[in-house]
Amino acid sequence: MQRIFLFLTLMISQVASSQLYIGGFVGGSGYDGDLNDKPFKRIKPSVGATVSFPLTNRLHLRTGILLGGLEGGDKWSGTTFLKQNRNLSFSSDLTEISVVGELNAFNLNKIAWTPYVFGGIAVFHFNPYVIDSGERIYLKPLSTEGQGLSGYPNRKAYSLVQFSIPFGGGIKYLIKENVLLSFELGFRRTMTDYLDDVSTTYVDENDLLQQRGLTAVQLSYRADEVPGSTSEYPDNGYPLKSVQRGSAKYKDWYYFAGFHLNFRLNNGVGKNAAKEKKSYGCATMVPM
Numbered sequence: 001m002q003r004i005f006l007f008l009t010l011m012i013s014q015v016a017s018s019q020l021y022i023g024g025f026v027g028g029s030g031y032d033g034d035l036n037d038k039p040f041k042r043i044k045p046s047v048g049a050t051v052s053f054p055l056t057n058r059l060h061l062r063t064g065i066l067l068g069g070l071e072g073g074d075k076w077s078g079t080t081f082l083k084q085n086r087n088l089s090f091s092s093d094l095t096e097i098s099v100v101g102e103l104n105a106f107n108l109n110k111i112a113w114t115p116y117v118f119g120g121i122a123v124f125h126f127n128p129y130v131i132d133s134g135e136r137i138y139l140k141p142l143s144t145e146g147q148g149l150s151g152y153p154n155r156k157a158y159s160l161v162q163f164s165i166p167f168g169g170g171i172k173y174l175i176k177e178n179v180l181l182s183f184e185l186g187f188r189r190t191m192t193d194y195l196d197d198v199s200t201t202y203v204d205e206n207d208l209l210q211q212r213g214l215t216a217v218q219l220s221y222r223a224d225e226v227p228g229s230t231s232e233y234p235d236n237g238y239p240l241k242s243v244q245r246g247s248a249k250y251k252d253w254y255y256f257a258g259f260h261l262n263f264r265l266n267n268g269v270g271k272n273a274a275k276e277k278k279s280y281g282c283a284t285m286v287p288m
Helices: 002-017 080-085 205-212 214-220 271-280
Strands: 021-032 044-054 059-073 089-104 113-126 129-132 135-138 161-176 179-190 253-264
Touching: 021 059, 021 179, 044 253, 059 113, 059 253, 089 161, 113 179, 161 253, 205 214
Parallel strands: none
Antiparallel strands: 021 044, 021 253, 044 059, 059 089, 089 113, 089 129, 113 161, 129 135, 161 179, 179 253
16 A cells, blocks of 8 residues: 555656646547448548656656547448448447557657657447438447347447557657647557447347337348348348348457647656756757
8 A cells, every 4th residue: 555655646746747738639530340341441530639748758648538430331341242231331429538658769858750659548438320311320229239138148238438458659740849749640449349330140130129129120231221132131021130240250440540739838847857958958848
């Protein structure tokens, strides 16, 4: 307990004596999973805000919130077979709160730019939906693959709040003493395969109809909306519950790419700041 208290005291002391930075993010967000066969398709706008401070000249701690969107569908990225015989799609708003460590390649007290990498942990909220007749219909309550239905004990209802592992990198450039611009690409490995509400196989049509209603049946199977038919994916009717709808082999991913603009709020009064001023002359930007 004493060691934990000492660690927290040192951390609070470091924050109080460090230079503090606030930043804004503008860019795009995207997703990779069952309904997107290639990255960087269907990019949606995203924005965010961050607060960070240096632990050392090259290592920094950053926390922030990002708001973006996710979108995917067979009609945009699937093969001809998937477009004609599955025809699924989704959209989702996404909110992420993260804490990451940034490691700069160079000390920005000595050079005006640096590559950097980052990694950490994040929690995010999503909620997949489709637009049907102009109305937003959320998919989780429909149990499109039997999640939470009686008779499917192995298909638990998924949570809309999940953890992810953010990592990536970018390049920072010191515009002037108190202003830093960076471009960043960051990937998120999630712990769920339901960002897109697609993962396993179709369930029995009657089970879905009785427990979730006609809308659930219609939005679970959408191949009848496009030309093309096979015995497993009929134009008239519903697939057997053993027919593949998605793949649970890999978890879903999402990512952000864009620009951070960071501003220094104070000059720092700790030992590290004093050493920097003494060693390098006039007050300069401590790296983000």
